Amino acid sequence: MEPQPTAVERLLSIRESIDNIDAALVHLLAERFKFTQTVGYLKADAGMPPSDPDREVQQIKRLRTIAAESHLDPDFTEKFLNFIVAEVIQHHVRIASGDDPTGPISTSGLSDSAASDSAASDSGARDSDGSPE
Numbered sequence: 026m027e028p029q030p031t032a033v034e035r036l037l038s039i040r041e042s043i044d045n046i047d048a049a050l051v052h053l054l055a056e057r058f059k060f061t062q063t064v065g066y067l068k069a070d071a072g073m074p075p076s077d078p079d080r081e082v083q084q085i086k087r088l089r090t091i092a093a094e095s096h097l098d099p100d101f102t103e104k105f106l107n108f109i110v111a112e113v114i115q116h117h118v119r120i121a122s123g124d125d126p127t128g129p130i131s132t133s134g135l136s137d138s139a140a141s142d143s144a145a146s147d148s149g150a151r152d153s154d155g156s157p158e
């Protein structure tokens with residue numbers, strides 16, 4: 026009979042999958058923030074407001090349904106979406122004011138360490154070295 030994996034071996038194997046999923050989440054978020062950055066410029070150019078509460082209501086309704094079908098807590102899902110959308114709206118406000126947190130303006134004139142401090146505190150699309158894309 027084959028020896029069974031130990032608890033530690035099973036834990037390490039499961040953690041490999043958790044790490045893969047975490048990496049996928051970061052990649053997905055990076056792509057999402059690239060698209061929302063484009064929306065931010067589109068809205069600023071067209072004079073549209075940074076947030077769209079009606080759209081957010083629809084997104085929450087839709088994602089709560091998907092979460093329930095997937096056995097994920099809908100309240101957690103709503104909080105997670107709100108967390109991301111709040112960050113997006115902050116970016117849109119800054120884009121409209123000419124101070125794009127993910128663009129070339131925000132870190133220009135800062136020292137390297139100040140620029141990377143700023144990159145660490147912001148979320149959104151950046152290259153791996155913290156420089157704007």
Ligand SMILES: C=C(O[C@@H]1C=C(C(=O)O)C=C[C@H]1O)C(=O)O
Binds near residue numbers: 080081
């Ligand atoms: C991206 C948009 O801007 C805001 C951000 C949203 C989001 O991150 O999904 C949704 C609605 C808006 O409050 C948009 O209007 O589509």
